[in-house]
Each structure stands twice: as C-alpha cells, then as structure tokens.
Amino acid sequence: MPDSESVERTDTRELKEIIKEFLNHLDFAYNYRLQKLVYYGEIWCLQTYGRRLTDATFKAHHYGSFSDDIADALEEMRNDEEVEYETVVKPDGPTYEYSHHEDGGELSPGKKEIIEHIHNETNTMSTEDLAKFSKQTWLYQNTDEAESMDFEYYRDEVVIPQSERERVAERDGCRAESDADLREALAK
Structure with a gap:
C-alpha cells in the first residue's frame, strides 16, 4: 500500500496535468481563471458522471471558489519551469500570466475530452462570469466562507x-x- 506522501504526489501530478491541459486550450490564464475553470469542471463532472474531475480541496471565498491545492500546484510548476509565465503588475499587486502549449502529458484521454468539452462551454465566458457561476452553485452557497466544500x-x-x-x-x-x-x- 502506498504511503500518504506518494499518494499526495500522485494526486498533485494529476492536478498539474489537468491545469496544463486547460492551459493548452488558452493563450494564457491567470490563477483566478484557472481556479474557476477547474471548479466548473468539478461541478460539471459531478452532475454528468457523479464523480469529480480532481481531488483538490476548494473553499468558499469572497471572489468565489478557491483552492490552495491549485495555487500550490501553479507555484510548483512555475518554480520547476513546467509552465511558461510572465509577471504582470496589476493595481492589487503582481500576479502571473500562465501558458502551456505542449501536447502529450500523462492525462487520460477521457479527462482530456472532458477538459476540451469544458473549454468549449466556457471559452466565451469572462472570468467574472465564471466567478459568478461559482458563487451561484448550491455547493458554494451552502458552504461557510473559508470552509472546505463537501463535494x-x-x-x-x-x-x-x-x-x-x-x-x-x-x-x-x-x-x-x-x-x-x-x-x-x-x-x-
């Protein structure tokens, strides 16, 4: 039986692959949009298949759903140069613009199809619309602020x-x- 550390690494590895696959469909994205896309994917997968897309923990925050797991995975990928990024200075401080344009990866064909479907559903939505979507979900509305969502x-x-x-x-x-x-x- 694998130890918890190896399971955690495996889960993080898949989350990174999912983030990269979302980025493959975009010119670039900020953490904020990636957070909302993965959350959209979680809700869509639960409603369609009764299963989650990832095992990332999400919390209800003022700006909508938020996952420290996604933020940490992005930081690791940035530090390990697994994704391209540029520092962008915004009024509320510096942030990163992420991109990734490599085919392949270790993600299953089924999850790649799911991400492509989610991209097709959301590619005309603004990031603010994705944030509004996340705030309108039953899961967000029934989770106390800063508490973990119970998928x-x-x-x-x-x-x-x-x-x-x-x-x-x-x-x-x-x-x-x-x-x-x-x-x-x-x-x-």
Whole structure:
C-alpha cells in the first residue's frame, strides 16, 4: 500500500496535468481563471458522471471558489519551469500570466475530452462570469466562507439524492452499485 506522501504526489501530478491541459486550450490564464475553470469542471463532472474531475480541496471565498491545492500546484510548476509565465503588475499587486502549449502529458484521454468539452462551454465566458457561476452553485452557497466544500455531500444529496437511490432500489428490487447503474435504472 502506498504511503500518504506518494499518494499526495500522485494526486498533485494529476492536478498539474489537468491545469496544463486547460492551459493548452488558452493563450494564457491567470490563477483566478484557472481556479474557476477547474471548479466548473468539478461541478460539471459531478452532475454528468457523479464523480469529480480532481481531488483538490476548494473553499468558499469572497471572489468565489478557491483552492490552495491549485495555487500550490501553479507555484510548483512555475518554480520547476513546467509552465511558461510572465509577471504582470496589476493595481492589487503582481500576479502571473500562465501558458502551456505542449501536447502529450500523462492525462487520460477521457479527462482530456472532458477538459476540451469544458473549454468549449466556457471559452466565451469572462472570468467574472465564471466567478459568478461559482458563487451561484448550491455547493458554494451552502458552504461557510473559508470552509472546505463537501463535494461528496453535494453529489449524494443534491446531484443524486439518497432518496433517488432508494427509490430506484425499491422499484427494481436491487441496489444500484454505481452512479452508472443508477443513471441506467433512472432511465427505465
């Protein structure tokens, strides 16, 4: 069984690959937009597949959803020169403009397709619109400021409520073993 440190590295590695894949679809992006894109992806994946895109922890903040995991991954990639970046001075202080334009990577074809789909849905949205989206989600609105969002609760009680799981099980005399089984049973 892997130790927690190797699991953490693996999770960080995949998060970095997801960030790079988002950047591959953009000329550049700031941390703020990347935060909102990954969060959009989390909500979309939960609503579509009943699973998350990443395992990043998100918190509710004044400017919308925020993940220290994403900010840390960006800093590591910047320090390790895994992404290109430029320092940009803004009225509220310096920030970084990130870019990455290399095909490949270690991300599964399925996650690449998901990110492409999310890009196609969001490429005409401003960053402020993405922030508004994040603030309008049930998950954000039901999380206290600076507290971690409970994606599992959101999935189980809002996206696919337990009552639906029980209704399908009762109707079909069986228990849905996965979200795919549940969706198939609900389609009957």
